[in-house]
Amino acid sequence: MPNLNFHPAGRHFLQIPGPSPVPDQILRAISYPTIDHRGPEFGVLGRKVLAGIGKIFKTTQPVVIYPASGTGAWEAALINTMNKGDAVLMYETGHFASLWKKMAERLGLEPEFLGLPGIEGWRRGVQNDLIEQRLKADTAHRIKAVCVVHNETSTGVTSDIAAVRQAIDAAGHPALLMVDTISGLASADYRHDEWGVDVTISGSQKGLMLPPGISFNAISPKAMEASQTATLGKSFWAWDEIVAMNSNGYWPYTPSTNLLYGLSKALDMILDEGLDNVFARHQRLGEACRAAVRAWGLEIQCVEEACHSPVLTGVMTPDGVDADAVRKLIYESFNMSLGAGLGKLKGRMFRIGHLGDCNDLTLMATLSGCEMGLRLAGITLQGSGLVAAMEHLQSTARPVARHPEG
């Protein structure tokens, strides 16, 4: 094995917005011996994870689990429902929205990219009025799907999906609503059924605290119906056979058994903590992180108060400061990985992940590394973000240890 940690000692702080740190229990779960995916034990495993994953998506509809990483689930959503040349309305929230649009093009669709100009759209959530307006104009209903990113991992902006649904309904438009919540699921509240989403796409390596390698499509009846007549070639991604086989807990082809072990454990952990507690924990850590950035006197990438992501925080470096050089300095000096600015934001910001298996002290460690690194990089900070974050955490702390009796 090559060396997986170039630092001489101590734990690496993986504070990128995913893959998030995988808890020990999950790492051990995925190291159980691989079993026969046609045997009775597998059926029990399969039925368990399929039942549990629906609770995370808040859906009673089928959730397909692919033995493929998140990008594959993007493709699956489009491939299953669309036809060659179909128009899809995609909203530019950031780099990942852009990549999804590029994918739509490569798959032979005709994506239309909606959004605010320049970098502005990358600092705000989905503007629902733009969507409503555009759909109203599409009287011929050429647009077959509206595609939005729930939590844009490249910026730290979380959009209001219920509002997008309302915009589509207000326009009286039949387009499918497809939502990428790859980095939002199990960190930010998400309601596939209640919000009327047709296809929700997610992955394993974020709020689910798993390694990358499996991904998800939650599917509404309307999307399922569309898939029956859609004509893009589909086989590996095809929902029909998977959903049929899933009824007994099996898959038509070999599933990613060991990552399903991890999923089983992750579901136990998340549902045991309670989804609402998980969301509240993420919100609180996000608030503390933003308190730190403000105390430093740096700009947060997201400028809409209602849209701050509980998953990650984008921090803009002052003009003239190469954010990637700061990240490198922090990596080398303090054994911590941060997320880079992507696409239009390359070198302009860095991203702090505070998702998944994160707690107060992990966040404080993270902010310490950032604060020291920023200073070492020669940036003058207005104050100590650490102290500001600590104020927030301290004032909102509650004893949470669960004693065996409790």
Next chain:
Amino acid sequence: MPNLNFHPAGRHFLQIPGPSPVPDQILRAISYPTIDHRGPEFGVLGRKVLAGIGKIFKTTQPVVIYPASGTGAWEAALINTMNKGDAVLMYETGHFASLWKKMAERLGLEPEFLGLPGIEGWRRGVQNDLIEQRLKADTAHRIKAVCVVHNETSTGVTSDIAAVRQAIDAAGHPALLMVDTISGLASADYRHDEWGVDVTISGSQKGLMLPPGISFNAISPKAMEASQTATLGKSFWAWDEIVAMNSNGYWPYTPSTNLLYGLSKALDMILDEGLDNVFARHQRLGEACRAAVRAWGLEIQCVEEACHSPVLTGVMTPDGVDADAVRKLIYESFNMSLGAGLGKLKGRMFRIGHLGDCNDLTLMATLSGCEMGLRLAGITLQGSGLVAAMEHLQSTARPVARHPEG
């Protein structure tokens, strides 16, 4: 975690023809903490596995590693190179060849299925003369690809790929040669470059001794060229971006980091044993297994001596005996999983896997379980297969322990 072994005690014998038993070292490797797939450590890992995997395919051409299971790599091979409506000549060696053909149909291709009638084709290797003949008849070169399965997992028949290449060449036909060696790679000799294969498809959960979840396309220059003009929509599977990013050891989207840890370890183990030693070990175990089946007086599914698979052996149960009932009895009584008869062979045979991390005593244990189970099922055996297998193993045994000095 649900119970992953319904047996009260002792190790489970996973003797299906894949997923094969994952060695402890590999299970531990995949349980290392997930790292930043954009960080410097990952680059070292990526470059290492990409360099090593070429040696296994015996190629100096690019090998794409997908964060998706083997069925995905089938799709990738077709999607990257074909166009809607393209004719592909596929050879029916068994159930998996049939599934691949079905996939081609779902992807919008026009597969033509060549083979011997009924069950006969499922007992023999690819008949190269049929291919040559068919290609010669295709004077218009409508056929764009010839697709064959190297080691048919459903039957235990290994075909001669070099001979397929010769047949194509003899016909002077420009079709691409695509070979599925999902269950053959790293167990049976395979030579992507020397045999002139255009796309080789493989997976992780067989000879590579990994859990399922990653898969491979080895790509000839001719296939790569075809991909540049092929018009099926491709994005997740698209070779171009992956190969470009791989030059530095990275991927365009999130790779399956933890399974790549396992791959790194698997490559160490296989190359340390030596590919030729690995192949010889599989051949010897296959011979011993067949000696047992013959001693039992049962029929081996494969009837061509030159085509016996070193990976698995298909055993036909006597007329009137439900092979699945035998398998269930063995599973319940002796804590061992065997492969089922698939497709045309359902209930007619079972499959003994002797691949991957298998050695003499594991095979003897396996054959013991079979022999006892067959008898418990009321089948009269001609003799002890165990004794026959032991004769073979004993007469060909060599001390192989490598002392620290050696």
Next chain:
Amino acid sequence: MPNLNFHPAGRHFLQIPGPSPVPDQILRAISYPTIDHRGPEFGVLGRKVLAGIGKIFKTTQPVVIYPASGTGAWEAALINTMNKGDAVLMYETGHFASLWKKMAERLGLEPEFLGLPGIEGWRRGVQNDLIEQRLKADTAHRIKAVCVVHNETSTGVTSDIAAVRQAIDAAGHPALLMVDTISGLASADYRHDEWGVDVTISGSQKGLMLPPGISFNAISPKAMEASQTATLGKSFWAWDEIVAMNSNGYWPYTPSTNLLYGLSKALDMILDEGLDNVFARHQRLGEACRAAVRAWGLEIQCVEEACHSPVLTGVMTPDGVDADAVRKLIYESFNMSLGAGLGKLKGRMFRIGHLGDCNDLTLMATLSGCEMGLRLAGITLQGSGLVAAMEHLQSTARPVARHPEG
């Protein structure tokens, strides 16, 4: 890490009579992060293992768990209860009984070694009449303890401890009864309370299926009382402080936390299978093993039918055959470790372990390796032990897989 398996491929068969193969679940359990041994979580762990271990010893009295390997528990039993110069009656069942006697001498006691002459005593269980006779002669009650080995690991002989108790009682002698069941516990039935044992000594690396490193003293009230006035210097081994602290699940000094994780898991596994089922499984495997040895025409070390060990079988090699050379050949050729002949039996026999996490197919693999190795060593066998063992296993097989519903 140095290479821990000098064989190129496949699982090592660790068929020595301990350390026995550690199941995956236990290996994973011991790899959980070490916790604060003074924190609340540890208390839950401590209370759990202390409650569970009593069930294994079949006692309601204290069982002290030492963070030390089994030899330490021997010392603890003597140190806690004896005084300098005390006479102890020890029974020579084999090599380990001899080592225990040597320990008693080094600790300043005066052991008297009872037994049959030469190698004869190493082929039979404890002769209770000899003990009764000797104790009756000790009218002055100089003898303070009777020490016997329940399952002599060097020979494969299991003695009747209830009968030893009866012999002591028949002699009306007040000596303490100390029993080493290091290799018997959790494989052969053992009843600390019912059999009136005063100190039972055991270890982790045999029937409990753990790595070596922790060990046990089960303590009768009479032994506990003796310890209060005994004058050998004792501190690390002293029962008093440990038993006092154990009431809350803690230890006076740092316990072996990670091996206690393993113990917790092992207790779950054993009690879930059911002690009686565990014992029956060991008996059945022992019978099959002996059937093989008899079919080979070789002598079993134990010559008393009632005393055959369910844990291991000692196999004598024919005159002139160096048993260690056979073992080496088997190790090198078939990736299996067997136990050596010890002490008086060095080079004269080898020992087959069939304890702990062992099942039918593991035993068949083991016997295959033995049969091939014996033949390769040039020994003429009367018949196939493999076939004989298989007959026994097959005729006594029952489906034991527990389906999720069951």
Next chain:
Amino acid sequence: MPNLNFHPAGRHFLQIPGPSPVPDQILRAISYPTIDHRGPEFGVLGRKVLAGIGKIFKTTQPVVIYPASGTGAWEAALINTMNKGDAVLMYETGHFASLWKKMAERLGLEPEFLGLPGIEGWRRGVQNDLIEQRLKADTAHRIKAVCVVHNETSTGVTSDIAAVRQAIDAAGHPALLMVDTISGLASADYRHDEWGVDVTISGSQKGLMLPPGISFNAISPKAMEASQTATLGKSFWAWDEIVAMNSNGYWPYTPSTNLLYGLSKALDMILDEGLDNVFARHQRLGEACRAAVRAWGLEIQCVEEACHSPVLTGVMTPDGVDADAVRKLIYESFNMSLGAGLGKLKGRMFRIGHLGDCNDLTLMATLSGCEMGLRLAGITLQGSGLVAAMEHLQSTARPVARHPEG
């Protein structure tokens, strides 16, 4: 398995002064399958760890590795060298020195406890002049050993062992020098040979970053000689047989195989980082920690500048504040374990561990938890310790990531 973390999410911060957090690599190492402790692989392992451990103790003399926790190694040192009624001069540095003295009493020795009165001696290192003075007075050389604790875990005071040696030499006294560096080894510089120590005692669960369960005696020729005539009963702890067997890498009785796997890995990690770098890292973290305590306006337990421990820092709580209540609050609110005040200091202080696999951000997290917890407990702090610690770390930071090229 019982729940080993009562907190709902995120990593536990185990900041007690041992057991220290065990790195992932070591946890995985100890989960490798247990092997035959008489086989050739074990010999390689044994020779490796025995060679490596000497480098850590800085000795060319034998280092005995016990399959027993640290308290056992204390006993071993005394048992091997002393005789009943021997006078030993022990120095009271704190709670652990007191426990060692109590052990000496239980073993039948006559310890004399030297030290400053009341709590004063618990705030300073060994006063060498007291030792010199006492030894000079012992003209009859009744004192057979001088026993001191190098790094007193209960207080955070590290004594100057070379100076103790000088004191003994200055007195011209023949007593053996025995040093407990259970919590100092591999964190603070230690030189068994150069400092003329006769028996050095250590354990696994501190600077060596292993779980508890194995322990050490490094032995000078003079101590070895003493052991040959010493008359306390010794068997399990006896050096002679172990040292003899160790020459080939084996042990006379079953060693703690899986913890030796961990030791092998730990040696690799420590020697790869470099002992001097390890010591410098501990010193720097200790300085940062003390900077925090001073900024809070709290007292550090150790009042001698030269004796501050690089392993842990003892923090006294203000009068009237129950330190254990503060610890509990921190445990419950911030998922961190701190060490309690022991013995004379119970409830008066808490201990922060910054040893082993600790780095800058781990320490910052730790101090964050302390600062928030102290405030939540109602203690008025003079200033932010966090900011003070950060100043120190930042001003002394160096990039330490080792790139693959380097």
